[in-house]
Amino acid sequence: MSTLFSIxxxxxxxYFVTPVAYVFIVIFLFMTGIFTFYLGAFYESNQAxxxxxxxxxxxxxxxxxxxxxxxxxxxxxKSGTIELLMTLPVSITDAVVGKFLxxxxxxxxxxxxxxxxxxxxxxxxxxxxxxILASYxxxxxxxxxxxxxxxCISAFTKSQVIAFVIxxxxxxxxxxxxxxxxxxxxxxxxxxxxxxxxxxFSFLTHFTSIKKGVIDIRDIIYFGxxxxxxxxxxxxxxxxxxxx
Amino acid sequence: xxEAIKVQSLKKSFGPIHAVRGVSFDVNHGxxxxxxxxxxxxxxxxxxxxTGFLEPTAGTVIVNGHDVLENPLAVKKSIGYLPEGAPxxxxxxxxxxxNFIADIRQLTGSGRQKRIDEVVDRINIxxxxxxxxxxxxxGYKRRVGIAQAILHDPDTLILDEPTDGLDPNxxxxxxxxxxxxxxxxxxxxxxxxxxxxxxVCSRAIIIATGELLFDGTPTxxxxxxxxxxxxxxxxxxxxxxxxxxKEPTS
Numbered sequence: 001m002s003t004l005f006s007i008x009x010x011x012x013x014x015y016f017v018t019p020v021a022y023v024f025i026v027i028f029l030f031m032t033g034i035f036t037f038y039l040g041a042f043y044e045s046n047q048a049x050x051x052x053x054x055x056x057x058x059x060x061x062x063x064x065x066x067x068x069x070x071x072x073x074x075x076x077x078k079s080g081t082i083e084l085l086m087t088l089p090v091s092i093t094d095a096v097v098g099k100f101l102x103x104x105x106x107x108x109x110x111x112x113x114x115x116x117x118x119x120x121x122x123x124x125x126x127x128x129x130x131x132i133l134a135s136y137x138x139x140x141x142x143x144x145x146x147x148x149x150x151x152c153i154s155a156f157t158k159s160q161v162i163a164f165v166i167x168x169x170x171x172x173x174x175x176x177x178x179x180x181x182x183x184x185x186x187x188x189x190x191x192x193x194x195x196x197x198x199x200x201f202s203f204l205t206h207f208t209s210i211k212k213g214v215i216d217i218r219d220i221i222y223f224g225x226x227x228x229x230x231x232x233x234x235x236x237x238x239x240x241x242x243x244x
Numbered sequence: 245x246x247e248a249i250k251v252q253s254l255k256k257s258f259g260p261i262h263a264v265r266g267v268s269f270d271v272n273h274g275x276x277x278x279x280x281x282x283x284x285x286x287x288x289x290x291x292x293x294x295t296g297f298l299e300p301t302a303g304t305v306i307v308n309g310h311d312v313l314e315n316p317l318a319v320k321k322s323i324g325y326l327p328e329g330a331p332x333x334x335x336x337x338x339x340x341x342x343n344f345i346a347d348i349r350q351l352t353g354s355g356r357q358k359r360i361d362e363v364v365d366r367i368n369i370x371x372x373x374x375x376x377x378x379x380x381x382x383g384y385k386r387r388v389g390i391a392q393a394i395l396h397d398p399d400t401l402i403l404d405e406p407t408d409g410l411d412p413n414x415x416x417x418x419x420x421x422x423x424x425x426x427x428x429x430x431x432x433x434x435x436x437x438x439x440x441x442x443x444v445c446s447r448a449i450i451i452a453t454g455e456l457l458f459d460g461t462p463t464x465x466x467x468x469x470x471x472x473x474x475x476x477x478x479x480x481x482x483x484x485x486x487x488x489x490k491e492p493t494s
Contacts, residue, residue, distance in 0.1 A: 006347035010333070010340075017335050017376070080331035084392075087295045087327065088348050089320040243298050 003090045007098030054211040066167035069150025070160040077158035107143045131213025138210030148230035155237040178202030248430030254303035263289045265454040271430045278445035279434035286454040287434045295325045324398035330389030334378030349396035367391045382409035401431045438474045452482045
């Protein structure tokens with residue numbers, strides 16, 4: 001068994017031996033319900049699709065994903081197990097990727113448990129299920145982006161609270177980077193090319209087509225590159241300051 | 245007796261603080277080296293550099309022919325390490341924790357479960373095997389840490405305060421275990437209990453303020469004191485020889 005898989009397995013099962021997993025899943029399902037039916041006006045729209053459900057995923061992830069990712073490395077630092085882990089014959093890349101994939105799988109489990117929503121819309125009408133499947137896949141990939149940011153941030157600190165708050169702030173900037181509240185910070189002084197580049201980082205822009213069921217290869221590449229970048233920084237941080 | 249660990253002019257600074265200032269020593273297979281020194285002397289820092297957790301500011305560490313900077317994974321494979329405070333994943337049971345270590349150490353086949361059982365019985369943690377680690381007493385936690393370190397029957401063992409928090413019977417057991425394993429392994433232990441050095445170590449090193457002050461057999465260390473008292477000898481070495489006669493007798 002590869003060391004990456006050993007790390008993955010340990011990390012994934014550790015979610016379920018503490019109440020963390022169950023609390024998270026219950027809250028996630030509850031919140032998706034509230035958002036879909038009240039804010040999303042699922043019934044009132046009279047359309048058999050899950051757009052009102054997926055529309056709020058970036059906002060849910062903004063707070064819920066950092067709650068999963070904050071412990072990934074902060075906890076290792078705080079409890080000192082980072083010294084154990086880093087003196088076992090495990091490469092840092094294996095450790096970072098193993099932990100990330102475990103958290104991602106856990107998110108996938110939470111997402112899969114929203115299946116009653118899919119059953120409901122199929123009972124009420126005749127939705128395009130390939131669109132729904134595409135949206136699920138897109139939502140999961142976007143969750144990976146949030147997770148990679150959170151994992152990297154948690155590598156900086158042994159305080160889970162700090163990891164949570166900073167992750168939320170950075171994720172928030174990524175969500176809104178196509179909007180004036182972020183762009184105005186750069187508009188005055190940065191060249192237009194940089195402003196455009198920042199605008200193109202927006203999670204919302206990339207999620208717009210995904211939530212309509214269109215999986216554009218550019219959106220996939222965007223989230224893939226984003227995950228790779230943050231995990232790379234994560235590896236560098238652990239490498240440089242594993243002991244501090 | 246072949247050489248297992250070779251440490252050469254090892255230095256470590258944290259900003260302006262020089263934690264370790266040019267320490268050199270060797271450890272051979274069949275030797276138990278006792279690491280002594282006051283708190284903050286640089287013992288743990290030196291151990292962390294040997295095991296590849298900290299990068300030295302200068303100097304080299306060779307473990308079984310592998311340089312820890314050039315080939316850290318090979319070094320980590322041949323070492324069993326109990327870090328200071330015996331950190332472990334608290335939410336895991338002893339059973340799942342040891343199985344995780346067995347996974348990482350790539351123990352497979354029929355030998356795997358046999359080895360886990362052997363270690364669990366040898367270290368006497370069978371009665372807490374199914375309990376989660378965070379619910380264990382300090383002594384049990386320490387023993388789980390030792391079990392984790394010896395699980396893959398490593399060639400080289402580095403134990404940072406292995407008997408800290410154990411009761412006298414448990415200390416005795418752990419010392420016997422170390423003596424048993426000493427025949428073919430190279431072992432470094434750090435300790436504050438000086439009788440322990442006399443009981444299990446074939447050699448002792450004293451480090452204070454990052455410098456090596458003594459390297460010799462426990463008998464040689466005791467001989468430094470005119471009272472044949474190892475505690476006294478330790479105080480003589482660490483407080484500077486010129487102050488020998490002013491040393492309080494308490």
